Amino acid sequence: MKHFITALTAVFTLTAAQADDEVIRLGNLRFAHYGAVSYVKEIAPKCGFKVEERFFAKGLDIMPAIIAGEVDVAASAADAAIAGRAAGVPIYAVAGFAKGGARIVVGRDTGIKSIGQLKGKKVGVARGGAQELLLLAELAKFNLTWSDQPGKDVQIVYMPFADLNQALMQKQIDAMAQSEPQASQALNKNWGVELLKPYDTPMGEPIRTLVMTEKLYNNKPLAEKFMKCFVQATKRFMDEPKTAEAYVRTNMFKNQITADDFQDAIGNSPYVYELTSDHMQITTDFMVKYGVGKMAKPPVAKDWVKLDLLAKAKAALGVN
Numbered sequence: 001m002k003h004f005i006t007a008l009t010a011v012f013t014l015t016a017a018q019a020d021d022e023v024i025r026l027g028n029l030r031f032a033h034y035g036a037v038s039y040v041k042e043i044a045p046k047c048g049f050k051v052e053e054r055f056f057a058k059g060l061d062i063m064p065a066i067i068a069g070e071v072d073v074a075a076s077a078a079d080a081a082i083a084g085r086a087a088g089v090p091i092y093a094v095a096g097f098a099k100g101g102a103r104i105v106v107g108r109d110t111g112i113k114s115i116g117q118l119k120g121k122k123v124g125v126a127r128g129g130a131q132e133l134l135l136l137a138e139l140a141k142f143n144l145t146w147s148d149q150p151g152k153d154v155q156i157v158y159m160p161f162a163d164l165n166q167a168l169m170q171k172q173i174d175a176m177a178q179s180e181p182q183a184s185q186a187l188n189k190n191w192g193v194e195l196l197k198p199y200d201t202p203m204g205e206p207i208r209t210l211v212m213t214e215k216l217y218n219n220k221p222l223a224e225k226f227m228k229c230f231v232q233a234t235k236r237f238m239d240e241p242k243t244a245e246a247y248v249r250t251n252m253f254k255n256q257i258t259a260d261d262f263q264d265a266i267g268n269s270p271y272v273y274e275l276t277s278d279h280m281q282i283t284t285d286f287m288v289k290y291g292v293g294k295m296a297k298p299p300v301a302k303d304w305v306k307l308d309l310l311a312k313a314k315a316a317l318g319v320n
Contacts, residue, residue: 022049024216024226027062027074030055032181032262033098033208033269035248036237037075040229042247043236047229049222057160060128063089072216073226077130078209078283083293085304090214092306093280094227096207097234100199101269102131103183104138105192106175107168112195116142119153121174124167127158128293130206133283134198135177136290141201168192181257181265188260197268203286207272207279217306227313235319237271244271273314277305 028038041051054071056062059080065071066089074081074091081093106112112121115138123146125132135156136146145152157173164176169191177198178186186192199205210230217223237244245262249255257265281301287293314320 022222022225024049024051024222025070025072026051026053027065027071027076028053028055029057029059029075030252031101031179031269032248032252032257032265033101033271034075035244035252036234036271037097037210037230038252039233039237039244039247040226043233044229047232048225049229057162058126058129060084063087066091066213072213074211076209076211078207078280079130079133079287079292080128081209081211082280082284082287082299083128083295084211085299086293086295086297091211092214092217092304093209093275093301094212094217094306095210095230095310096272096275097210097230098208098269099205099272100197101180101208101265102134102177102198102206103180103187103268104135104175104177104195104198105168105183105186106195107171107173108190108193109171110174112175114142115139115195116144118142118175119144122155122157122172124157124159124164124173124176124178126161126164126179129161129179130208131177131179133286133290133292134201134203134206136292137201137203137286138196138198140290165189165191180269181253181261184264184268185257185261188258188264201286203282204279206283207275208269209275209280212309217309223309224312227309228316231273231310231313231317231319234271234273235317241266273310273319275305275307275310277301277307280305 041053044051059076062074063084146154148156164178165186167173284298
């Protein structure tokens with residue numbers, strides 16, 4: 001009996017150690033509204049697994065890492081996820097984590113008061129981000145043409161998110177479609193003024209999308225652990241704004257953004273859980289319409305938006 005108990009104890013100890021050693025590799029972006037996703041790694045050990053987080057410049061950059069088997073879960077704009085799925089990246093959209101998160105900002109001395117007045121101007125944006133799709137939808141609404149070459153109504157200047165503010169400050173561009181908190185930072189430093197939040201098209205506010213590899217999704221015990229931990233992290237950020245601010249400003253941005261920058265950014269990009277197949281389909285249709293992502297075979301949202309893990313996690317935690 002003594003030997004049996006010793007053996008049984010060893011089995012339970014090994015099983016617990018294996019659970020603690022389970023690692024989920026997270027691809028993330030350094031934006032204020034991506035903070036709750038990043039925070040998952042802080043509470044993951046209590047959820048029974050570990051997280052290794054890796055930051056990328058934009059959502060599209062994460063997709064090759066997923067194909068290479070280096071990332072299991074990723075946070076990105078919906079259009080990056082859609083373009084990835086269209087290119088054969090084996091992912092499912094499993095939740096939202098923030099909405100909004102964009103502004104169109106014009107140079108403070110340009111006098112631009114409407115989208116129509118962008119005619120003849122240079123507008124900066126990061127290629128492949130939600131901001132690009134939102135910008136093009138706004139230009140189309142005003143019947144403006146665009147190209148990254150001279151000759152159209154608006155010249156699009158593609159550059160990384162990190163370079164847009166500097167370009168606006170130095171008047172290399174007249175306006176920009178920028179993410180948060182960089183957009184709020186540009187306003188607070190008086191480099192530019194807000195033209196509008198580009199949510200007045202049929203696409204509405206973009207929902208930032210949490211994607212999971214098909215391999216992890218099919219590993220239901222681990223996938224369910226991750227989703228419960230994600231819901232817990234998001235709820236904490238919703239319920240405890242000071243916790244969210246301290247974590248994002250200190251851990252993600254190393255105190256390079258102010259309290260005002262953070263508050264203004266999250267005011268325009270609140271944390272959420274929800275995602276809908278309809279939103280993903282509308283976003284896909286807009287991408288096709290404006291040629292974003294260059295998709296040969298656009299994915300059908302209902303085929304790859306899988307919200308069962310989210311529903312189960314919210315029910316288990318009593319979250320509405």
